[in-house]
Structure formats: structure tokens, C-alpha cells
Amino acid sequence: MAGNIKLEIVTPEKSVVNEEVRIVVAPGSEGEFGVLIGHIPFLTTLKTGRLRFVDAAGQEHLVFISGGFAEALPDKVTVLAESAERRREIDVQRAQAARERAEKRLTDAAHQEEIDRQRAKAALNRAVYRVSIAGL
Amino acid sequence: MATLKDVELKIKAVQKTRQITKAMNMVAASRLRSAQADSEAFRPYAAKFAEVLGGLAGGSDEAASPLLVPRQEVKNVHLVLCTSDRGLCGGFNANLIGRAESFCRTQSAEGRQVSITNFGKKGRDWCRREKLDIVDEYLGVVGARFSFNVAMTAGQKLVKAFLEEKYDAVYLIYAEFISMAKQQPVFKQLLPISPAKEPEAANETESEQVYMAEHVCEPSAPELLGQLLPRDIYVQIYNALLETSTSEHAARMMAMDNATKACNDMIENLTLAYNKARQAAITAELMDIVGGAEALRG
Numbered sequence A: 001m002a003g004n005i006k007l008e009i010v011t012p013e014k015s016v017v018n019e020e021v022r023i024v025v026a027p028g029s030e031g032e033f034g035v036l037i038g039h040i041p042f043l044t045t046l047k048t049g050r051l052r053f054v055d056a057a058g059q060e061h062l063v064f065i066s067g068g069f070a071e072a073l074p075d076k077v078t079v080l081a082e083s084a085e086r087r088r089e090i091d092v093q094r095a096q097a098a099r100e101r102a103e104k105r106l107t108d109a110a111h112q113e114e115i116d117r118q119r120a121k122a123a124l125n126r127a128v129y130r131v132s133i134a135g136l
Numbered sequence B: 001m002a003t004l005k006d007v008e009l010k011i012k013a014v015q016k017t018r019q020i021t022k023a024m025n026m027v028a029a030s031r032l033r034s035a036q037a038d039s040e041a042f043r044p045y046a047a048k049f050a051e052v053l054g055g056l057a058g059g060s061d062e063a064a065s066p067l068l069v070p071r072q073e074v075k076n077v078h079l080v081l082c083t084s085d086r087g088l089c090g091g092f093n094a095n096l097i098g099r100a101e102s103f104c105r106t107q108s109a110e111g112r113q114v115s116i117t118n119f120g121k122k123g124r125d126w127c128r129r130e131k132l133d134i135v136d137e138y139l140g141v142v143g144a145r146f147s148f149n150v151a152m153t154a155g156q157k158l159v160k161a162f163l164e165e166k167y168d169a170v171y172l173i174y175a176e177f178i179s180m181a182k183q184q185p186v187f188k189q190l191l192p193i194s195p196a197k198e199p200e201a202a203n204e205t206e207s208e209q210v211y212m213a214e215h216v217c218e219p220s221a222p223e224l225l226g227q228l229l230p231r232d233i234y235v236q237i238y239n240a241l242l243e244t245s246t247s248e249h250a251a252r253m254m255a256m257d258n259a260t261k262a263c264n265d266m267i268e269n270l271t272l273a274y275n276k277a278r279q280a281a282i283t284a285e286l287m288d289i290v291g292g293a294e295a296l297r298g
Helices: A093-106 A114-135 B006-060 B093-111 B121-129 B146-165 B198-204 B206-213 B221-297
Strands: A005-010 A015-028 A029-035 A042-046 A050-055 A060-073 A076-086 B076-082 B113-119 B133-138 B169-179 B181-191 B216-218
Touching: A005 B006, A005 B076, A015 A042, A015 A060, A015 A076, A029 A042, A042 A076, A042 B221, A050 A114, A060 B113, A060 B146, A060 B221, A076 B006, A076 B146, B006 B221, B076 B121, B076 B146, B076 B221, B093 B113, B093 B121, B093 B169, B093 B181, B093 B221, B113 B121, B113 B146, B121 B133, B133 B146, B146 B181, B146 B221, B169 B221, B181 B221, B216 B221
Parallel strands: A005 A076, A042 B216, B076 B113, B076 B169, B113 B133
Antiparallel strands: A005 A015, A015 A029, A015 A050, A042 A060, A050 A060, A060 A076, B169 B181
16 A cells, blocks of 8 residues: 555544544445545545544544545545544443434324424434444 | 721622622633634634635536525515623623614615524523514523534524525624624624625635546535535534634623722722721720810819
8 A cells, every 4th residue: 555644534523533544434425435545536425324444553443424524635535524423432322312212203193294204314323323333 | 978887898898799700700711711612623624614615616606506596585584693691791792782783773674574593692682672583592502512513403494494485585693703802793694605705715726726626526516515505504603603602701701800900999999998987086086085184184
């Protein structure tokens, strides 16, 4: 491999990751994609899901990503997300609770309005990903 | 003339007030630091976001998103007003509300319906007094720690209502933090998103535009722009909330600092009066004794 690429993951509240990595694999809205050094300039929105990267020491890391987009340049990847958490930062209990809440809302007859359902589905999706990443 | 006891009580009272204003000053100082840290943390995101959005907007037209299209006829306008929840911060809220008031007046003069989303209790209370149409209110946000989610929830509602044509334009009033001594009310148009930003991006050098054009975009650039624009609204609201919080704490710090100084002056004057009164009492007593002794001798 030619070398390392700089990865930056920022949310409005803080910078989550800022380091040199070997490879980044991110969940693009049109499909998962990997970035190595020398990638062509690339801009895409991201799905809620799991971002994977291998750091300079060869260690693999997982990051939960929701509501963001990514820009890849030959020497740098920038991810802007509404929320991003490293695997060890995920609050599993909170995610479990959110999951139960969302499931209940989806089966509940009182919340049959489309927007409510969409929000509940999105919340469920986030919770499921959080739990699955934390459990890996 | 005030008796000794009166002056003494008054001094004690002012000292207690000073204790409170001093404490509030220190609390505001520490909150100000954390608010500034939050603003600092937001800056990289905001900068990168503006860069990407600017690059994308350069090559697009109004057709990219309904959020860019100005309405032919503007009948219903919406105002997002950011104020603080608590008082004791000088003219801070009065300035913001004054700005909102003049906005409402001009809009009503043109026969437009104004509705309001409130961040902060002071603005909400004002709207209630004036019997304005309050659509939403968020209390306990400004001046406290809040997350991006708050801005997002509010932003989603605004964007939705705009697309449903409930509002034809959305404006924002917040306080911009300029320095410790200066916070300025700012008035901004949120929706439709004005293309005024584009020249700004273009200024950054022509190569910036070309550089963005080289990007492979997924989905296509206009679609991507369409998805990013609503987020731009959230970013702007979040920024407004951060600025208003920082300004509130700075304003309170200044107000409390002035109050503490005023207390010091008052205590100084009162102490002077107290000493004079005490002297007068001692002199009077001495005169009594001397007078009595003279009488006995005589």
C-alpha cells in the first residue's frame, strides 16, 4: 500500500475521529465504498450505519454514523455527520431503550400518521445499528 | 437624618446584594467558557459544510430544490426569535425584542400574517403579551447545554411548513457575539435560501469552483444539493442558538459586573454616612457629659 490517508469525522458537537488511517469503508447512500490513498475526488451522502477504518497500526475500528455525508480527496476523507460514535462510546442501554420505544410506536395504533412512522422507522434503524455495532 | 441602626442595616443589605451579583457574575463567566467551547467545537463542521455547499451551489440553479425558489406572493411570514430564558442580563433581550417588534410592524403594514417560533422564555412572554401567533416554543435551550438535535427538530418543522406553503418566507433573529462588551441582534432570512451566498463562495477563488466540479458525486450534484440544503437550515439555527447563548452569558457577566461595582460605590457612600453619624453621636454624648460636669462645678 502506498501510504496512509487522513480521516476526519466531525459532528456539530465535536470531532470524533482525526487520524491517519490505511483504509476507510463507509456506507454511501448508493452503496458501501472503500477509500484508499489516491482516491478520486468524491462526494456522497451517507446512510445510517457502520463506518469501518483500519488505523496506521493495523487495528480495525468501527464508528456508528447517522445523517451525514462524506468527501473523499486523494489524501483525505472528511465525514460530516449529525451523530457519530466510536464503538466504545455507544450507550447500549440507551439504544436498547430507543429501539423498544420505536418498535412500540410502530405497532401502536395511535401513531399511524406517515411522518410519525417515518421518524419511528429512522429511530429504530439507528438503534438497531448502534446495538449491532456495540455487540461486535 | 438616618439613624445609626438604619445605615447599618442598609449596608448589610447592599453587601448581601453584592454577594449575589458577584456569584452570578462568576457563574456567567464559567457558562460563557463552556458556550464558547461549544462554538469552537462546531466551527470545523460549519466551515467544511459551507465549503461543500458553496462548491455545489456554484453550478446549480433554482430548480435544484424548492427551498431556493422565492414565492411570487408573500402572505405568511414566519419568524424564529432567539432570546434568553432568564433576565438580569442588561438590555440583551430588550434589543432582540425591539428588532422583532420592528419586523412585525413592517410585515403587518404590508398586510402579511406573522407567526413565530420562540427559543427562550423572554421572547415567548413578549409574544404572549402582544398576542402574537406562537407556533412553537423551545424553553430551556438557550443558555443551557443543548445538542444539534434541537436545531434539527425545529428546522425540520420549518422546512416542512415551508414546503406545505404554510409560510412563504422564514426569518431568524438572534444575538451575535462580537465581543465581551458587544452583542448585536442579527436579522437573517432562512427560507427561501437566498443565493446571496454564492458570490461569497465564488470570491474564494475561481479554482475552488473547478475543484468541486471535478468531484464524482453520488447521487448527482443537484440531488446532493437538494439533500444538503435542509441541513443548511439546521446548521444556521444551531449556529444562532450557540451565538445567542454565548451572548447571553457575556451580557449577564457585564450586567452583573456593573451591578457589583454599583454595590461597591453604594457601600462606600453608606460607610461614610455611617461613620459621620457615629461621630455625631459621640460628639453629642461628649457634649452632654461636659455640659453636666460644668453644671455640677458651677
